[in-house]
Amino acid sequence: MDALSRAGVARGGVDGTSYLYLYPSEPHPRYLFPYPTGHDVVGLLPGADPAHRDESVVVMAHYDHLGRDSRRHVFNGAYDDVAGVAAILELARAFGAAGYAPRRTVVWLITDEEESGLRGARAWAKNPTVPRDGIVLGISLDPIGRGLVPGYAFTALFGLEHSPELRERIAASRPALSRGDLLIAHRDLIPHPPFASDHDPFLNEGLPAVWFVNPGFSFYHQVTDEAATIQYDVLLESVRVLAQLVDSVANDDQRYPFVDEPAVEARDLAAFRAPIGGVLGALPDLGRSQRESLVGLDRRLAAIEVSGSFDPAEVEDLGLAAIAQLFTLGVTNPGPIPPPFPAGATAALR
Numbered sequence: 001m002d003a004l005s006r007a008g009v010a011r012g013g014v015d016g017t018s019y020l021y022l023y024p025s026e027p028h029p030r031y032l033f034p035y036p037t038g039h040d041v042v043g044l045l046p047g048a049d050p051a052h053r054d055e056s057v058v059v060m061a062h063y064d065h066l067g068r069d070s071r072r073h074v075f076n077g078a079y080d081d082v083a084g085v086a087a088i089l090e091l092a093r094a095f096g097a098a099g100y101a102p103r104r105t106v107v108w109l110i111t112d113e114e115e116s117g118l119r120g121a122r123a124w125a126k127n128p129t130v131p132r133d134g135i136v137l138g139i140s141l142d143p144i145g146r147g148l149v150p151g152y153a154f155t156a157l158f159g160l161e162h163s164p165e166l167r168e169r170i171a172a173s174r175p176a177l178s179r180g181d182l183l184i185a186h187r188d189l190i191p192h193p194p195f196a197s198d199h200d201p202f203l204n205e206g207l208p209a210v211w212f213v214n215p216g217f218s219f220y221h222q223v224t225d226e227a228a229t230i231q232y233d234v235l236l237e238s239v240r241v242l243a244q245l246v247d248s249v250a251n252d253d254q255r256y257p258f259v260d261e262p263a264v265e266a267r268d269l270a271a272f273r274a275p276i277g278g279v280l281g282a283l284p285d286l287g288r289s290q291r292e293s294l295v296g297l298d299r300r301l302a303a304i305e306v307s308g309s310f311d312p313a314e315v316e317d318l319g320l321a322a323i324a325q326l327f328t329l330g331v332t333n334p335g336p337i338p339p340p341f342p343a344g345a346t347a348a349l350r
């Protein structure tokens with residue numbers, strides 16, 4: 001909250017006198033959450049255009065994580081999701097320092113209790129502190145700041161299938177947005193559970209939202225997810241992409257009609273060819289069976305890309321296969337850890 005205050009960010013709690021947004025919750029033993037009240041932190045960059053300042057772009061990251069393990073080691077969650085919070089604080093600072101004045105309001109929503117069930121984002125999305133009808137887009141940064149494997153990082157955007165006009169616009173600006181691969185795919189291709197984030201309560205409320213991720217799972221949900229494992233070049237590139245996305249939407253005067261149950265399209269599946277190609281290029285010494293399995297998956301996706309059609313019964317299998325293979329390769333190929341890596345924190349390397 002001090003960082004938001006120093007950046008000149010307006011207080012975005014219920015009556016505008018505080019950054020805190022309190023909501024009723026319940027203790028959660030697994031996550032060491034002993035309070036009956038959840039605490040989101042909300043800041044505002046008020047829109048400069050009187051005709052559009054009741055409209056808002058909501059940028060989210062969660063500050064909670066997993067508490068302690070059975071041996072009382074703290075899960076610090078640098079990648080998941082301190083880096084997302086850091087991205088918000090830095091962008092808020094940079095916007096303030098530049099005197100940036102977008103037409104629409106930018107909401108910085110730093111959520112509580114994401115890990116224990118998206119409670120902080122859900123509470124705010126149900127009772128937002130800005131006009132609900134004016135929420136143009138929610139962006140959940142979670143997690144960001146690691147590449148998938150050494151030498152290959154990408155940014156993924158999930159959920160834009162609910163906002164087709166915005167999806168087309170972002171897809172068209174892809175070269176300017178990102179120097180790395182930008183994967184745009186259907187949220188339903190990511191299995192839930194276990195994978196969810198703060199954009200989900202927005203989508204459930206019928207609010208356009210996007211899940212902004214750097215998939216990089218080497219230390220995901222482990223006590224080894226420490227600051228020393230963050231790849232700052234990846235984080236910086238993500239903040240650049242985020243800044244352009246926020247700028248583009250906050251200065252727009254279009255709304256993006258919400259599509260309730262968008263179907264998975266061939267391009268949602270074909271999008272996974274980019275990270276598969278990235279991994280194959282970055283890991284030349286990959287074992288034969290893993291390489292063959294990835295190449296086989298890429299062939300199936302290529303056939304879908306070329307024909308533009310697929311058997312709907314295949315979707316779940318293909319999506320799961322792509323996610324499972326990329327996730328496993330991320331876990332088993334953490335690469336060299338930038339020093340100083342915490343002594344004894346080697347669980348993920350075995």
Ligand SMILES: [Zn+2]
Nearest residue numbers: 080081142143
């Ligand atoms: Zn997270």
